[in-house]
Amino acid sequence: MNQLATFYERMFFIRRFEETLLDLFSLGKLVGTTHTYIGQEANAVGLIDHLDPEVDTVFSNHRCHGHYLAFTDDAFGLLCEVMGKAPGVCGGKGGSQHLCKGNFYSNGVLGSIVPVATGIALAEKRKGTGAVSTVFLGDGTLGEGVTYESLNIASLWRLPVLFVVENNYYAQSTPVELELAGSIAARGAAFGIETDELDTTDVELIREAAGRALGHVRATGAPCFLVLNTYRFSPHSKSDDQRDPAEIEQRRARDPLLVAGARLDDDERVAIETRCEERLAETVEAADAAPAAAPGVAA
Amino acid sequence: MTTTAQPRRGVQALNEALHAIFASRDDVVLLGEDVLDPYGGAFKVTQGLSDAYPDRVLTTPISEASLFGVAAGMALRGQRPILEIMFGDFVALGLDQIVNGISKFREMYDDQVTVPLVVRAPMGARRGYGPTHSQSLEKLLLGIPNICVVACSECHDLGALLTAAVEDERPVFFIENKLLYGRPNRRPEDGHIGELAVRESGDPYPALIFSATDFTEGTATVVTYGGMLPIVLDAVTELILEHEIFCDVVALSQLAPMELDSVLESVARTGAVVTAEEGTLTGGFGAEVAARVQNAAWSDLRAPVRRVAARDGIIPSARSLEDDMLPSVEDVVTAVMALDGVAR
Numbered sequence: 265m266n267q268l269a270t271f272y273e274r275m276f277f278i279r280r281f282e283e284t285l286l287d288l289f290s291l292g293k294l295v296g297t298t299h300t301y302i303g304q305e306a307n308a309v310g311l312i313d314h315l316d317p318e319v320d321t322v323f324s325n326h327r328c329h330g331h332y333l334a335f336t337d338d339a340f341g342l343l344c345e346v347m348g349k350a351p352g353v354c355g356g357k358g359g360s361q362h363l364c365k366g367n368f369y370s371n372g373v374l375g376s377i378v379p380v381a382t383g384i385a386l387a388e389k390r391k392g393t394g395a396v397s398t399v400f401l402g403d404g405t406l407g408e409g410v411t412y413e414s415l416n417i418a419s420l421w422r423l424p425v426l427f428v429v430e431n432n433y434y435a436q437s438t439p440v441e442l443e444l445a446g447s448i449a450a451r452g453a454a455f456g457i458e459t460d461e462l463d464t465t466d467v468e469l470i471r472e473a474a475g476r477a478l479g480h481v482r483a484t485g486a487p488c489f490l491v492l493n494t495y496r497f498s499p500h501s502k503s504d505d506q507r508d509p510a511e512i513e514q515r516r517a518r519d520p521l522l523v524a525g526a527r528l529d530d531d532e533r534v535a536i537e538t539r540c541e542e543r544l545a546e547t548v549e550a551a552d553a554a555p556a557a558a559p560g561v562a563a
Numbered sequence: 564m565t566t567t568a569q570p571r572r573g574v575q576a577l578n579e580a581l582h583a584i585f586a587s588r589d590d591v592v593l594l595g596e597d598v599l600d601p602y603g604g605a606f607k608v609t610q611g612l613s614d615a616y617p618d619r620v621l622t623t624p625i626s627e628a629s630l631f632g633v634a635a636g637m638a639l640r641g642q643r644p645i646l647e648i649m650f651g652d653f654v655a656l657g658l659d660q661i662v663n664g665i666s667k668f669r670e671m672y673d674d675q676v677t678v679p680l681v682v683r684a685p686m687g688a689r690r691g692y693g694p695t696h697s698q699s700l701e702k703l704l705l706g707i708p709n710i711c712v713v714a715c716s717e718c719h720d721l722g723a724l725l726t727a728a729v730e731d732e733r734p735v736f737f738i739e740n741k742l743l744y745g746r747p748n749r750r751p752e753d754g755h756i757g758e759l760a761v762r763e764s765g766d767p768y769p770a771l772i773f774s775a776t777d778f779t780e781g782t783a784t785v786v787t788y789g790g791m792l793p794i795v796l797d798a799v800t801e802l803i804l805e806h807e808i809f810c811d812v813v814a815l816s817q818l819a820p821m822e823l824d825s826v827l828e829s830v831a832r833t834g835a836v837v838t839a840e841e842g843t844l845t846g847g848f849g850a851e852v853a854a855r856v857q858n859a860a861w862s863d864l865r866a867p868v869r870r871v872a873a874r875d876g877i878i879p880s881a882r883s884l885e886d887d888m889l890p891s892v893e894d895v896v897t898a899v900m901a902l903d904g905v906a907r
Contacts, residue, residue, distance in 0.1 A: 321640075353673075354671060354672050354673040355673040357671050357673050358673070362667075362671045362672070364668075364672035364673075364675050364676060365675075369639070369672075371663065372663075373659060373664075376632065376659055376663055377632075378629075378632070379629035379631070379632025379633050379635075379636065379660065380633070380639070380664060381636060382629070382632070382633050382636060383632060383633035383634060383635055383636020383637045383640075383644075384636040384639060384640050385636070386633060386636065386637055387636060387637040387640035387641065390592070390642065391640070391642075397636075409628065410628045410629045410632065410659075413624070413626035413629035414629050414632075414633075416624055416626065417623070417624060417629060417633065420624065421621075
């Protein structure tokens with residue numbers, strides 16, 4: 265299968281996985297909350313294609329399912345985790361926002377993850393593993409002060425961190441113009457960090473830019489700051505969306521699935537989609553049948 | 564090496580321990596503000612370390628909120644970071660990392676990771692540093708599950724405690740009362756410190772149990788830790804000499820998870836408890852000890868537990884005001900005398 269078809273399959277699966285979570289909420293099979301990645305799939309898929317899950321690390325945020333699936337391909341572990349089932353990747357203790365598997369981590373407090381990812385890079389540099397520590401931020405995270413402390417430390421100590429800012433123009437319900445002053449890219453540059461910015465949902469362009477950024481980190485050992493302007497079609501979490509429907513509709517013309525799908529033969533595209541639907545149905549069935557997480561028995 | 568009989572000062576004991584730890588494990592890294600030689604840290608605990616291990620001692624920006632996270636990231640990836648916080652008061656800047664990361668990663672990731680880091684935090688007053696550089700904030704940490712809080716006193720084996728903290732798979736908050744840096748690290752000799760018999764109990768962070776009657780009888784058990792120990796020992800001596808009242812003293816080093824076996828054993832003899840801490844009174848160490856002792860040993864108690872602590876307020880800068888705010892020898896004496904059945 266060619267690369268674009270592979271990317272399309274990964275993106276389509278993430279899309280359908282997230283839509284399925286929202287359906288499962290409606291059916292009462294999920295409780296708590298979730299933050300879906302619908303519309304931003306090209307970022308995770310294009311970028312993470314460059315990472316080696318055996319070596320490199322990813323620290324993600326509350327909106328972590330797309331990153332997790334692109335890095336681990338562990339749909340069953342994730343769905344069980346979100347559903348509170350025993351085979352969940354964290355045994356049901358973490359839930360949607362607090363995932364860990366191998367070299368993948370996520371946590372639910374904005375900004376908190378940035379210094380931890382910086383410390384991971386410091387450890388890997390000391391160990392000489394050649395790993396890059398990628399951390400996913402959003403425009404909302406730029407309101408948290410520890411982000412800037414970490415940019416300073418990563419630049420000062422030349423740590424192999426890739427800071428990825430997925431700017432989806434909203435911090436929960438608050439539009440970016442009410443939460444952010446100045447330029448996003450200039451924030452990285454101000455700390456002497458190599459910075460790049462894209463405004464696209466084209467997975468192939470994102471892959472190229474991510475390749476340049478990661479190449480810079482790997483070649484120099486110094487951090488990079490990559491701004492990916494994007495958009496989420498889904499609400500912040502489940503049904504909390506007061507955005508103008510016309511605005512969302514306008515952005516749908518740039519749906520990363522449309523952009524990539526248009527470059528595939530219809531037969532190939534449909535075959536991919538069918539395969540994803542089947543895999544997803546099997547995953548949901550298996551997760552639904554799995555036992556609920558049970559409290560440990562005291563020793 | 565000292566050539567006199569005078570024991571090492573606390574700062575020397577901790578410094579020697581750091582050198583020994585660095586020599587024995589190359590995965591240990593120390594981070595902190597102003598820790599490089601020749602300065603060697605604000606309280607000189609890291610003196611000589613960066614000269615000996617230049618790649619493993621990192622002087623940092625003034626970024627405590629992030630440094631807790633940086634240390635956590637290192638620990639997640641198999642390193643053993645020691646984070647020196649210049650004044651324990653600044654632990655407040657790291658509380659998000661402590662509460663939402665460091666203490667949670669292991670359990671919320673279903674035991675897939677450990678976070679073996681050590682935070683060294685100088686706490687305590689009586690040096691005139693004022694409201695934001697003198698506090699004993701241990702109680703902020705005592706209520707956080709899944710971390711270990713260790714407080715050393717001048718009678719504990721400081722080096723052994725610090726070494727155990729570095730070997731611990733749990734995150735350890737290592738509280739160093741500032742006064743112990745300059746005071747002799749007095750260790751038991753032939754089972755005694757001064758006139759008091761001493762036992763050590765608990766591993767790897769033992770409690771010290773002091774008795775004036777060779778553990779045969781006593782009027783009350785004074786439970787304390789850290790910088791309050793010398794004050795409590797002075798109070799106990801005064802009670803013996805001036806009132807012929809004999810108390811046990813239990814100086815804990817492991818404050819959390821709280822384990823009170825040594826306290827309960829003493830209470831079975833004495834039947835009464837006074838707690839003594841340098842932090843402010845409300846919601847503190849003494850409250851937790853009181854609740855636990857009353858649950859576990861109600862039938863042994865003949866009097867309500869009494870607490871000695873700082874007043875609920877700020878620690879003023881002027882020494883005269885500071886003294887008025889902090890718990891004193893007299894406060895401990897008074898608390899013991901006020902127990903039911905003590906005053907005659």
